[in-house]
Amino acid sequence: MFERVEVFYRPASVREAVRLLAGGKGRARIVAGGTDLVVDGDPTARALIDITHSGLAYIRKQGGGCAIGAATTMAELEESRTILALGGGILARAAATCGSIQIRGVATVGGNLANGSPAADLVTPLLVLDAVVVVADAKGRRKLPIAEYLAARGTKGLRQSLLVEVTAPRPLGRRCGWSFQKLGRTALDISVVNVAAGLQVDGAGRIQWARVALGAVAPTAIRAGATEENLQGRTLDAEAIAQAAEGVMREVSPISDVRASAAYRREMCRVLTRRALEECAAQAGCAL
Amino acid sequence: MTGRKVVGVNVRKVEGHKLVTGAPAFTDDIEMQGMLYGKILPSPHAHARIKRIDTRKAKALAGVHAVLTYKDVPRVPHTTAGQAWPEPSPYDTYLLDSKVRFVGDRVAAVAAESRAIAEKALRLIEVDYEVLPAVIDMELAMAPGAAVIHDEPDSTKIYDRSHNIAGYILREIGSVEQGFRESDFVVEREFRTHRQQHTPLEPHITICWLDPNGRLVIRTSSQVPYHTRRQVGQILQIPVSSIHVIKPRMGGGFGGKQEMLLEDICGALTLASRRPVKMEFTREEEFYMARSRHPQRLRMKMGVKRDGTVLASQLTVLATTGAYGSHSTTVQGNTGSKVLPLYRAPHMRFECHVVYTNAPVAGAFRGYGCPQGFFAQETLVDEIACELGMDPLDFHRMNVIRLGDTDLLSAQLGEGKEGLPRVVRSCGLPQCMESAARAIGWAQKRKKFPSGHSHLRRGVGMACTMQGSGIAGVDWASAFLKMNEDGSFYLQVGASDVGAGADTVLSQIAAETLGVTLDKVIITSGDTDITPFDVGAYASSTTIISGGAVKKAAGKVRAQVLEVASRMLDAPVDQLDCANNEVFTTCACRKAVSMTDLAMQAMYKEKFQIMDGASHFNTDSPPPFCATFAEVEVDTETGQVHVLHLASAVDPGTAINPMQAEGQVEGAVAQGLGYALTEELVLDADGRPLNPNFLDYKMFGFQDMPKLTTILIETDEPLGPYGAKSISEVPINGPAPAIANAIFHAVGIRIRKLPIRPEDVLRALHAERPANLDEEAMFAL
Amino acid sequence: MKTMELRVTVNGQPRKWSIGPGDLLLDVLRREGFFGVKRGCEKGECGSCTVLVDGRAVNSCLMFAAKVQGCEVLTIEGLADGDRLDPIQGAFLDHGAAQCGFCTPGMILAAKWLLDKNPHPSEDEVREAMAGVLCRCTGYIKPVEAVLAAAKQPAKRATRKREPAGVAR
C-alpha cells in the first residue's frame, strides 16, 4: 500500500517536522498514530513524517485551562487528571469511546482533528470547550478557533501545516454542566450521531450561556448556534430543553448512509441533545 | 454412571497448545521459495459481457508470471458448492467466463512476485464491457422482461433459466387446504431476511504448488478437501490422482468454506506459472467475493384450533442465491424440511423459488436455511399464541414434535431429491424449554408488565428450533487407525476440523473405544493423500458421521488388540477389557498387559500391524433440539434493542466434550445475535457492497454480548457414537425470533424483518403509538 | 524500492532488518517468520494482528514498521517461557477459550496488556480491554472466563511501564 514511500522521518522537534513538511513537495504526509492514514492508504505519499517524537505528547495546565500536544493519544486523554477535570471530563469521555485499546493507545488528538471526519469524536467536546488550535508552517505559528480550523482544514493554507496543539480555556466557574453523548450501533463504533453540550446557570436557574455541538450530521461537526442563543437567558427547565432539542433538528443537515438514514440521524439529534442537556442540568444543580 | 473415561470429559483441545503459542499451523503460515502472489480482477459491474480484454501490458510488467482470462482456461460448467457427487446445485459456474454476473465476479487472474506487482498488473488489464441491465431486487428476477443472468447454453441443472429460477421446490403432506378449512384460526404473515456474511477471522486462502512428481498440491482452508479435489480435477481437467489437497488448521468456516472458491483459479495459475502461488481474499473481498446467507422473503400461514392445536402450516419462500446457484435448492429445502416439522401438524406445504440476481453469491452458512425459516415460524407462532391468549410456552409444550414421532416432510425433501423419513429417537426438547424458561425467569417476567413510564422497556420472548445431524443417506465418512510401538494410535480421518474441535472429539471417541488416554491418540485429518475419504465438515455431520466411522474403526482395532492380549494373557477375548492404556482380564485373576508391551509383541514377535479402517453413513439425520429464551430492553427513544440475557438450552445427544459443546452454543448464539440485530451486507442499487469491512458490518464484540446461560440437556441417540447427535448449528436459529418476540412483549410491536435495526423499531413504535403502548391493551394479550 | 535498516528487539532478541520505509509492522513480522501475528482485516478492526510494542497493545497492521525503531516488540511466540506457558495461555486451554485459534494470539496479548497494567480486573474491564479483538467462534464467553481465571493466579509476569513522559496527571 505504501510501497512507493521513499523515506520515513522521525523529526525530534516541531521545527524540523515543519521543515520536512515544507520540503516534501506536497507528497510528504504527517503520521501520528497512523490509524486514519494507514486505513486510507494514500498512494501518492512519498515521504512519511512521524511526529510522535517531536515533543508533542503533553497535557499541560495553562492558566486554569490546558494545552494538549497534537501527538497526545486517546489513552493519555482518558487517564489524565487534567483532562478529567476539564469541562466535566467530556473530552476524556469522548476519547474513551474512540475505538479499541489498540487504537486508543496510538490514535492522537491531532490526527482526529486533522483527518476531518464529520464523526470524529473529539471534535464535539472541543467545540463545546471553545478550544483553539495552534498550527505551524514554514511561516510560523498561528492560532485558530477550532471551528475555523475545521472549515479551512483542506485549503491550501492549511494543508502544508502542522497542528501543534489544542488549547482549551479555563472552565467558567460554578453551576456548570457538561455532557457527551454518543450513539453507535454496537459498543465500539463510529458515531452515528454524537452530541456534546455545556452550560452555566445563575443562582435563579437562568442559563447564562449554553453550547451544543453535534457530530456526524453535517460535513464537519457543528455548533448549534441558533439553539444556543435561544437557550441563553431562559430558565433551564424541561420545556427549554425540549425546545432546544427540537431546535437542533433544524440546524443539522445529515445524510443517509449505511450507518443510518438522514431522518433517523435527525431524530437522534433531538434525543441526544435532550439527554445531554438533562445531564448538564443535573450537574448544574437544576431539578427538572 | 456410564463408566466412560474420555467421552463426556472436558479435556483440553488436542491442538490447543499450538494455538495459544502461535505455532505456524494455518494455511498462510509457510513461506515457499519463489512463491507468487495471485489476485483476481473483480468485476466492477453487476452484469456485463466482456467485449474485449487485453492483457498484454499486464503480462509485460516485470515480475508478472501469469495472466489468465476466459480465453486461456477450459470451459467446464460446475458448481462451487462442496457437496457430494452428483452435486444437487446447478452447474452454472466457470473458472473464468466472458460474462460477469455480480460486482466482484472473476474477470481475470494474475500471479506476480509480490502483492503490489499483482495489484498493479490488475490495473493494467484493459477491459471493454458491454454493461447489461442488472437484476438486483429478487422480487423482480422472475418478472417478464427481466435480464436473463444465465443465458449461456452449456449450464445445466438450472430449473428455468429464462426466468432466472435456479431451483424450485414444492412439497405437501396431507392437504393444507383441508387443514385451513378445519382450523378455527388462520394467520398469514410475511417476513424478510437479509444477507449475513460468515466473516471467518481467517479469510479464504489457498497456496498451490507442484510437487517433485509434478502433482498439484493444494494447501487450503477448506471444509471439504475431498470434494475440492474432485471439483478441481473436473475444472482443470486433470486426474484426481494428480491432486493432493491438504487442509491445515482452519481459522473458521461456518459453511463459507464448504465451497471451492480459490482452489481452482490458484491451481490454474500454478499450472500456468509452474511456481507456487498464494491467493487470499482481503477482508473486503471476503465480504462480497466469498459467500453469504441467502436472503429470503417468507410467507407463512398457520391454522390452529381454538385450543391451540396446530392443524396446518404453509411456508412459501422466495430466495435469492445471487449470481450462481451454489447450495441453492438444498439450503432452501432445509427452510422447509427442518422447520415446519417442529410442529405436529398433519398438513404441511412448502413451496420455494430460488432466483438468480446480479448480487454476491449465497451459499452454505451455519443453520443452512433454518435461521430464516425459524424466524418466520417462531415469530408467527408467538403471534398466534398471543392472539389465542395462550402463553407461548404452553403453545410450544402442546404442539412440538415428540419422541417417537416421524417427520414425513423430510422424506419428501432430501438433499436435492427425495429424502428419508426422520424418526425422533431421542428428544430433550421439553426439558430444554423448561430449563431455559427457568433460567430466564419466564413465569414471573411474562406476567410482570413492563414499567410504563421509563423510555426503557423490558420483555421476554422464546423460540424452539431443531436441525439435523448429517444428511441422511448422503453423508459418509471413513477413518483409519494403526497402533504404534509405544501403545499409541495413529488416527487418520478425512474429517475437516473447522475450528470447532472435531479433532479433539474424534480423538476422544477413539481413545474411549480403545481404552487409552487421550494423549495416546495422534490425529491427522483432512489430507487427501494420507487420510481416507470424508464428505467434509458440514450439515452438522462430523461428530455423528465421522465420529461413527472412528468408533467403528476403533472397534475393529480394539478386537485386534484383544486378540493379541488374549494370547499374551492366556485368557479368552470375552473376558478381556481395556482401559487406562492396558488390557486386563475381567475375571478374578486380574492379569493385565500394557498397550506398549502388547504393541511390541504384535509388531516384533507376531509380526503384524494392528490396524483397521471403517466407513460409516446413516439413513437418518437425528435432530438436535434447542430452546432459546431472551430478555431484552428496548429504548423507545432510539429504537435500540439491548439483549440483557439469553438462555440457550440444547439437546445434542451426548456431549462428547461438554466444554467444547458449550463453546459451540456460545459461538452460535453470538452469530445469531448479530444476525438478529446488527449484521447485514448492504448493496446499493447497482449491486455494489456498501459495507465490506468490520467498521460498518457490525458483528457482536466482547462488550456487546449479553449475559448468556448455556444449558446442555443430554439425551442418548441410538444412531450416534456414544449417543451423540450434533450441536454447532442448531443454537444459531433461536436468537432472532426469541428477540423479536421479546420486543413484542416489551413494546407491543411485531418485527418481521431482519436485522432488527433501531430505525425500524423506532418507525414501528411511532406507527403503533399510542394504542399499543397502552398498558391495558398490552395486558389483554 | 528504497530500503532502510530497522533495529528492534523482538521477543527479547535484538534484530536488524532491512525494510521498506512504508512497510507495515504486520507484513514485516510475518515476513520474518512470526506467523503468530495474524492478518484478519488490515484495517485495525479485528485485532488479530495485535502485538505489544514497549508493553502497549497495538494493531501491527496499522503501524509502520519504521515506528518500532529501538522498541521492544512482543509477539505470541515470545510469551511462553520455554515450555512454561504464561498463565493466560494455560487458562485459555483449560477454559476452552480457543476454538479455531485464529484470534487467540491477539486475545492473549490484549489480555497480557491488561493484566500487566491491572492485575485484578473486573469482568467489564476485561471486556473493554479485549474489545479490539473480534472472534467469530467463541461468543467471547470462555475467553473472558479464561482471563479472569488467569488474573486470579499468582502473578509472575514482568510488568512494563507504558506511561510516556510529559503527560500531566
Ligand SMILES: Cc1cc2nc3c(=O)[nH]c(=O)nc-3n(C[C@H](O)[C@H](O)[C@H](O)COP(=O)(O)OP(=O)(O)OC[C@H]3O[C@@H](n4cnc5c(N)ncnc54)[C@H](O)[C@@H]3O)c2cc1C
Ligand atoms: C478501527 C478504528 C476505529 C476507530 N474508531 C474511532 C472512533 O470511535 N471515533 C473517532 O473519532 N475516531 C475513530 N477512529 C479514527 C482514528 O482512530 C482517529 O481519527 C484518530 O484520532 C486519528 O489519529 P491518528 O494519530 O491515528 O492519525 P493519523 O492516521 O496519524 O493521521 C490522520 C490524518 O491527520 C494528519 N495528521 C495527523 N497528525 C497531524 C498533525 N499534528 N498536524 C497535521 N496533520 C496531522 C495525517 O497526515 C493524516 O492525514 C477509528 C479508527 C479505526 C482504525
Ligand code: FES
Ligand atoms: S489485521 Fe490488524 S486489526 Fe485486523
Ligand code: FES
Ligand atoms: S477462536 Fe476462531 S476467531 Fe476466535
